[in-house]
Amino acid sequence: xxxxxxxxxxxxxxxxxxxxxxxxxxxxxxxxxxxxxxxxxxxxxxxxxxxxxxxxxxxxxxxxxxxxxxxxxxxxxxxxxxxxxxxxxxxxxxxxxxxxxxxxxxxxxxxxxxxxxxxxxxxxxxxxxxxxxxxxxxxxxxxxxxxxxxxx
Numbered sequence: 001x002x003x004x005x006x007x008x009x010x011x012x013x014x015x016x017x018x019x020x021x022x023x024x025x026x027x028x029x030x031x032x033x034x035x036x037x038x039x040x041x042x043x044x045x046x047x048x049x050x051x052x053x054x055x056x057x058x059x060x061x062x063x064x065x066x067x068x069x070x071x072x073x074x075x076x077x078x079x080x081x082x083x084x085x086x087x088x089x090x091x092x093x094x095x096x097x098x099x100x101x102x103x104x105x106x107x108x109x110x111x112x113x114x115x116x117x118x119x120x121x122x123x124x125x126x127x128x129x130x131x132x133x134x135x136x137x138x139x140x141x142x143x144x145x146x147x148x149x150x151x152x
Contacts, residue, residue, distance in 0.1 A: 017069055017070070018130055020068055021065065021069050021129075021133070021134075022126070024065055025061070025130075027060075028057050028060050028061045029057075031056065032056065032118075033053070035049075035052065035056050036049045036052075036053040037115060039052060039053065046103060047100055047104075050096075050099060050103060051100075054091070054092075054096055054099070057091075057095070058088055058095065061091065062083070062087045066078075066138065069138075070133065070134065070137075070138030083138060086137035087138075089137075090132035093128075094129050095125065098128070099118065099121055102117065102121035102124070103118065
């Protein structure tokens with residue numbers, strides 16, 4: 001296979017992965033938003049509601065991304081516990097840190113509705129989540145042919 005054909009195949013595969021990630025992300029965002037909105041409606045502070053919704057959504061996201069988007073390839077190894085921890089860390093950056101900074105700025109500085117603000121931040125957080133999940137949380141290691149006990 002030529003370099004160009006191989007490169008096109010990788011681009012197509014990544015594009016398909018991104019679409020699948022988007023599908024999982026839409027359902028995950030819906031769950032996260034509904035939990036957030038319900039908790040805010042019930043009187044919780046928007047940041048507390050955001051943190052609770054974060055934990056629920058990361059577990060949901062990990063479940064579906066590990067089975068549907070970033071499936072293990074033949075010969076690949078994945079430590080589920082490590083992948084879950086990495087998922088929490090990557091989502092903590094975007095889902096807790098960035099999301100809550102955006103919420104503060106949008107709600108307390110720009111006076112945007114606390115029901116609309118989390119939706120606006122998705123423009124930044126979704127692509128970042130995909131990159132961090134693809135290249136870090138769900139990165140696969142393959143055993144080398146020369147030494148099957150060694151991981152890359």
